[in-house]
Amino acid sequence: MNIQNVEDFSYENLPNKKNIVLDLGCGKGLFLVRMAQRYPEDIFIGIDYSQSVIKAATQKVKKAKLTNAITLKGDFLKLLDCFPEGSLKKVYVICPDPWFKNKHRKRRTVTYKFMEKVYSLLKNNGVFHFTTDFGPYMLTVINEQYGNFKNPYPGVSWIHTIANHPFSTYMDKSLGSDGRVYHMRRIKS
Ligand SMILES: C[S@@+](CC[C@H](N)C(=O)[O-])C[C@H]1O[C@@H](n2cnc3c(N)ncnc32)[C@H](O)[C@@H]1O
Structure with missing residues (x-):
């Protein structure tokens, strides 16, 4: 099976x-x-x-005969560099990191710099949209102020359920362990 690398991806x-x-x-890819x-x-x-998981995702897309889904292998930070400013409708980051210890927090994906980049591309x-099953991760993310991102949920910084929101594999797993995940959404204005 052909798996496309991010280096071969072209926005054009x-x-x-x-x-x-x-x-x-x-x-x-669920x-x-x-x-x-x-x-x-x-x-x-x-x-x-990860080669093994992107292979599984690619197979799922193929099996579902989807013409509006593309899978890529590579570092998502590289993918972000492929888009011009103001070109993206939505960016999902769902249960991204295993860096739970506070001393490893600098290695986490969703940092101020990452959010600034995403903001410019939206x-x-x-x-x-960011989802994590680790409350302290969510706390560090919401404590940062990013550009003109607006919170669509009045009075709360995150929510635990979104009506009709499809689950990912890890969201399913998290609900099995401590029973909840944390969702944060921010809208560029
Ligand atoms: C915990 S899994 C969650 C997968 C999926 N989002 C879900 O919720 O079921 C995190 C995934 O992010 C991938 N990942 C983490 N950092 C990445 C990066 N910089 N570039 C590409 N993939 C990354 C890992 O390989 C892993 O498959």
Whole structure:
């Protein structure tokens, strides 16, 4: 099976540049496929640097016969460099890191710098969505102020459930252990 590397990805060759949605660290692609099936007008790009999981994701996309989902192997930070400013509709980061200890927090994906980058790539009203099953990770993320990101949930910084929101593999697992995940959304304004 052909698995496309991020180095071979070209924004210019995308068939639809209007509604681009990224799933960064897509794992085996369960969420990617569910979202692509639900929103056929959007184009979903899932990326993961693990060969085995991106292979599984690629197979899932193929099996579902989806024409609006692309899988890529590689570092998602490299993928972000492929897009012009103001070009993305949504960016999902779902259960990205194993860096739970406070002393390892600098290695986590969702940092101030990362958010600034995502902010610049989103269109106006574009959405950044972050989910973690680790409360302290969410706390460090929400304590940063990023550009003109607006919180769509009045009075709360995150929520535990979103009606009708498809689950990823890790969201399923997290609900099995401590019973909840934390979702944060920010809208570019
Ligand atoms: C805990 S899994 C979650 C997978 C999926 N999002 C889910 O919720 O089921 C995190 C995934 O992110 C990938 N990942 C972490 N950092 C990455 C990076 N910088 N570039 C590409 N993939 C990354 C890992 O290989 C792993 O498959």
